[in-house]
Amino acid sequence: MVAGHYESLERLLLTRGYTVVVSPTSDQAVAVCLHNHIAAVLIDEGTATDVEEWSLARSLKAVSPNTPVLLLVRDPGTHRNLPPGVDCIVSESEPSEVLQALRDCAA
Numbered sequence: 001m002v003a004g005h006y007e008s009l010e011r012l013l014l015t016r017g018y019t020v021v022v023s024p025t026s027d028q029a030v031a032v033c034l035h036n037h038i039a040a041v042l043i044d045e046g047t048a049t050d051v052e053e054w055s056l057a058r059s060l061k062a063v064s065p066n067t068p069v070l071l072l073v074r075d076p077g078t079h080r081n082l083p084p085g086v087d088c089i090v091s092e093s094e095p096s097e098v099l100q101a102l103r104d105c106a107a
Contacts, residue, residue, distance in 0.1 A: 006042075006044075006072070006092070008095070009042075009092070009095055009098060010022065012095050012098075012099070013099075016099060018039075018102075021036075021038075026056045026059070029041065029043070029056070029060065030056070030059045030060060030063055033060050033063050033064040033067060034063040034064070038064060038067050039067070039068075039102075040067060040068045040069075040070060040102055040105060041060055041067055041068070041069045041070065042070050042072055042098070043056060043057065043060075043069065043070070043071055043072065043086075044072050044092070045071055045072065045073045045074065056085075057069050057071070057083060057084060057085025057086045058084055058085040059085075060085060061085045068087045068088065068102075068105035069085055069086050069087050069088075070086070070087065070088045070089075070090055070098070070101055070102065070105055071083065071086045071088070071089045071090070072090060072091075072092040072098070073089055073090070073091060073092060074091075074092060074093070075091075076089050076090065076091050087105050088101045088104070088105040
C-alpha cells in the first residue's frame with residue numbers, strides 16, 4: 001500500500017490475515033514489488049495523479065506484471081475507464097468493498 005490516510009483500512013487488513021507493507025513513496029513501492037512477492041498493491045488516487053501519466057501503476061506492472069493494482073478512490077463514479085496499469089477501482093470509504101476487490105482481483 002502506498003502511504004495515505006488509511007490506518008483503519010490497514011488495521012482491518014491485518015485482522016483479516018493480510019500482511020501490509022506501507023511504502024511512503026512511489027519509488028519505494030516499486031522497489032518492494034521488485035524484491036518481494038506481493039499479492040496486491042493498493043494505491044491512492046492522490047498518489048497516482050501526482051505522478052505523471054499514471055507512471056506509478058505502470059512501473060508496478062513493469063516490475064511485477066501479475067500483481068493486481070487496485071486504485072482507492074473517493075468517488076468511483078468519476079472513473080469510467082481503468083487508468084493504465086490499474087486492474088480494479090474501489091471506493092476508499094467502503095472497507096468491505098476493498099476486501100472484496102482484493103479477493104476478486106488477486107484471485
